[in-house]
Each structure stands twice: as structure tokens, then as C-alpha cells.
Amino acid sequence: MEFVWTNTVIALISFLILYFLLSKYAFGPLFGIMEKRREHVLNEMQNAEQSRKDAEQFLVEQKQAVEAARKEAYEIIEQSRKTSAKQADDMIQSAKAEAARLKEEALKEIESEKNKAVSALRSQVSAMSVMIASKIIEKQVDEKTQQELIDKYLNEVGGNL
16 A cells, blocks of 8 residues: 555645534534533532622521520510419508408407407496495495395306306
8 A cells, every 4th residue: 555645645635624614614613612511511510609608607697696586485484483473472562461451350350359348348347336235234244245246246247158
């Protein structure tokens, strides 16, 4: 087999013409499409990264908001607990004051009734003493009869009380 330079040169020229035509009409647009696709993929990756960062930021903000809500709820619960404890203490103090007032009124009423009873008893005893003395004076009796009269009148006084 023999080497023919002309065929080689023609093949080389044909290849270069074909390469030039392909690069102008096929490779150019194909590389342009591939470059656009590469830029699109890079943009999408950047958008995804930005979205991820935004999501992380949003998650941090949501955690802070939840923590703030928990803190606020805890403060509200504590405030309610303190308020209810204060109201309970106030109610207890009010009940104690009312009980003390009622006790004081009852003691005053008891003292008043006692004084009335003692006064009534004194007046009855003095009336009975006068009656006994007058009966004794009316009947000059011996000592035994006198004692019986006193016991009788004391029993009557005891029955009237």
C-alpha cells in the first residue's frame, strides 16, 4: 500500500472545512445551549442555597417566636398564680375578720345576757329575801321552821330561774 499525499491533503482540507462548518453552525449553538444550561444550573444552585439560608433563618426566627410565646405564657401563668394566691389570702383574711367580728358580737351579747340574768337574779333574790324576812317576822317560828321556810323559798327561786 502506498502513501498518497494528495489524498491526505484532500482529507485534511475536507476535515478542516467540516470542522469549520460544524463549529460555526453546530458547535457554536450547541456550546451556547450548553453554556446557558450551565448558567441556569448555577443560578438554580444559588437560588437553592439562598432558599436554604432563608429557611434556616425562618426556622431560627420561628424558634425565637416559640420561645418568646412560651416565656410569655409562663409569665401569664405566674401572674395568674400570684393573683389567685392574693385573692385567696384576701378571702381568708376577710373570713377571719368576719369570724372575729361575729365572735366579738357573740361575746358582747353573752356578757349582756349574763348581766341581765345577774341583775334579774339579784332583784328576785332581794325580793325573795324581803319576802322571807317578812314571812319570818309574821311567824315567829323556831329555828327549824325558819330553815324549812328558807329552803322552800330558795327552791321556789331555783324553780323560777
